Amino acid sequence: MATEEMMVIGIAGGTGSGKTTLTNRLKERFGDEVTVIYHDNYYKRHDELTYEERCLLNYDHPDAFDTDLMMEHIRDLRAGKSIQCPVYDFTVHNRSDKTVEIHPTKVLIIEGILIFENKELRDLMDIKVFVDTDADVRILRRILRDVKERGRSLESVVDQYLQTVKPMHEQFVEPSKRGADIIVLEGGQNVVALDMMIQRIYGHVYGTHVK
Template sequence: MDNKRPIIIGVTGGSGSGKTTVSRAIYDQLNGESMQIITQDTYYNDQSDMTMEERKAVNYDHPLAFDYDLLYEQLNQLRHNQPIEMPVYNYVESTRSKDTIHIDPPEIIILEGILILDDQRLRDLMDIKVYVDTDDDIRIIRRIQRDMVERGRSLDSIINQYLKTVKPMYHQFIEPTKRYADIIVPEGGQNQVAIDLLATKVRDILVNRGHQFEK
């Protein structure tokens, strides 16, 4: 293992599974280390050449909705200790913003998203692959709460999208990637034991690289 390249932790699971909570919990456990959370949602395709009606018709839970090439390219750049200009996705306009975020190579990268294990190139870059496994009922409730509060969507639109695309895409594309995971975490962010184990594993890798932790 290259002692100079970032450790890459992949955290996946269905929408509303708690993968973001798990990612944040790992981040908090390793507070003080050089870390960056990167979300796959940032890498939705640029749709500036499409009408708003066409953008609304896109299946955002399908692998084709994501720019895997750019995500792989930028993750590989960070892996080789090169900075990137990370894209910014505008959820209101349903396309990529003209703005970018400058990211310097950190020591630890947490890559979080629903389909990060679907692409073999991404899987091959990861040191630890985590699948957050949560019941469908819990996930839809969390999605409703999030999309109504954070994205200003109506209850009907959320339920219609869930039944039409989110649930079938989960069973077709996301759940099958569970077989690639090194660790399966039930109950998401509520599973403190799993989060503690993950943080301990990352610390062990850093120690093996000669990293000194403050006592």
């Protein structure tokens, strides 16, 4: 696949903003024509630390991610090469030994809270979408997700939110929306924005508009 044939879409926004819902709806609509890679899977490996020490790391700072590896993988996909995407295990706060082979497709979606913070990474994207959602809604969604899906205690989720998530959002995530082409309220629940993105992707994949 030639480089120019791949459309790269970045979907950013704060924790619990609705990024994944929007991404999933696009993936459901276009199936195998769309590949998704998550910035979360590129958290740096910390085998040298104990679990307790890893729990204390700031996972909402740009330095927590191996963004250079992610950019290398995006360039490989655009060049028509497959990649071995790392897999992050949130239950142990560390990258696992597994990787997932990802093949190039016509559309690549990159999702993450901080993907617009890095200009070099932003420049690899054709469309940049920032999902903007009220802070109260986001924290409630994060609590439900981390307790149900990631095995965290309510106390640990609230502590992490107050100590790192909220201040890092204000320092890095919120300002990064200036790098977006489109700001979408409420993510996948925003039917108008979703329809607009479907039209754009459909035109790129099939060379025509949705009928």
